[in-house]
Structures are given as structure tokens and as C-alpha cells.
Amino acid sequence: MKHYVAIIEKEEGTLFGVHFPDCPGCVTAAETADAAVTQAAEALRLWAEVGQEAGATPSGPRPLQQVLADKEVAVSIARGGIPFLVPLLVDSGRPARANISLDRNLLDAIDKAAKARGLTRSAFLASAARDKILAEV
Numbered sequence: 001m002k003h004y005v006a007i008i009e010k011e012e013g014t015l016f017g018v019h020f021p022d023c024p025g026c027v028t029a030a031e032t033a034d035a036a037v038t039q040a041a042e043a044l045r046l047w048a049e050v051g052q053e054a055g056a057t058p059s060g061p062r063p064l065q066q067v068l069a070d071k072e073v074a075v076s077i078a079r080g081g082i083p084f085l086v087p088l089l090v091d092s093g094r095p096a097r098a099n100i101s102l103d104r105n106l107l108d109a110i111d112k113a114a115k116a117r118g119l120t121r122s123a124f125l126a127s128a129a130r131d132k133i134l135a136e137v
Helices: 033-053 064-068 070-080 102-114 121-134
Strands: 005-008 014-018 027-030 080-086
Touching: 005 064, 005 070, 027 033, 027 070, 033 080, 033 121, 064 070, 064 080, 070 080, 070 121, 102 121
Parallel strands: none
Antiparallel strands: 005 014, 005 080, 014 027
16 A cells, blocks of 8 residues: 655644645645544545546655655745655455455444445445544554
């Protein structure tokens, strides 16, 4: 899984903003730093998906040290910006079967929760796994 460098910044009277030096136009903002960091993974995923739909292939992320050596990034950091890594988790569009074993009661709870959300079991499990992976950002 690729990880892109993001920079979170906050100026007085503004939201917490996040931008990606290697992803032109990929930005997000939120009231709190935690919310901005959480939204960063979704913004990166959407940016990559829009690029793919337009026929563009996102360039691979530069190594952290190379991004930190970038003059614009150095200016952001000098102003108080904080760099962090964000995983790019984009669906391939190709489903794959997986055979897993779960406790019967857990499986029943999953099915109930999926139905309540209007999801299939597979969609629910994929969403839960994605959320868990991205929560570790």
C-alpha cells in the first residue's frame, strides 16, 4: 500500500487544512485536527479515483525525505505545518472471493448490522475493514 505525505496546517480564524505535496488539488479541511486527519484519507482516495476516471495514473509518492526537502513543504513546516503519512486505499474494481471463519453470533450481528444499513455482508465487512485500516493513520 502506498503512503503519501500530507501536511496539516492551521492559521488563526481558519479550519485545519490538509494538503498533499505530491497530489495537486488534493485538499481537505475540518473544524478539528482529528477530523482533518481522518478526512485526509478519503480526500486522497477520491482524488486518485477522479484521476483514474479521467485516464490519469497518479504518480507514486516521493520518499518522505525528498518531500521534506521540498522548498514549499519546508515553508509550510516553518509556519507550523505538521507532516504525516496517509495510506492510499483505492478499490481495484475486481472482487475476490475470500473464505473466512467467524463465530456464529458475530456473523449474525454482522448480518443484522449490514441489513440495517442496506448493505450486503461483503460490503459491510469491506467498509469495516477499510475504516479500521484508515483509523490507524
